[in-house]
Amino acid sequence: MTDGDMSWIRVGKTKAWKQAKPEEIKAMVEKLNPESSRMSGGQIAGLVFGLIGMMALVVIVAVVLVKRRRRLGAVSNEEILKPYSPHEAKMPHIK
Structure with missing residues (x-):
């Protein structure tokens, strides 16, 4: 889900959500999947x-x-x- 520049992401396996900036999302994706940058x-x-x-x-x-x-x-x-x-x-x- 998106809200302007911010995106809503789910926190872990909980039902909680939080807003994140695109830079934060990119950092999380690289942290979870380092092969994606290769x-x-x-x-x-x-x-x-x-x-x-x-x-x-x-x-x-x-x-x-x-x-x-x-x-x-x-x-x-x-x-x-x-x-x-x-x-x-x-x-x-x-x-």
Whole structure:
């Protein structure tokens, strides 16, 4: 039963009733049932799957970035290590 902000609660197993504020009711519920504030199995499973997914995403991004960097680095290294050929050099002809 409620009366404005106050709720009527039964005192123990007696037939007596008293008014209680919402904060008092919440404290009593947590005191009588401490498991109610814990995470459920589904919530824990969701959290675990979310964390595993985030870790997998970080690993995938790191692998892609490393491969891209190696590939771009290999192209520039090939150009640097390319043997010099005087025929390919573009120098102005001196007359």
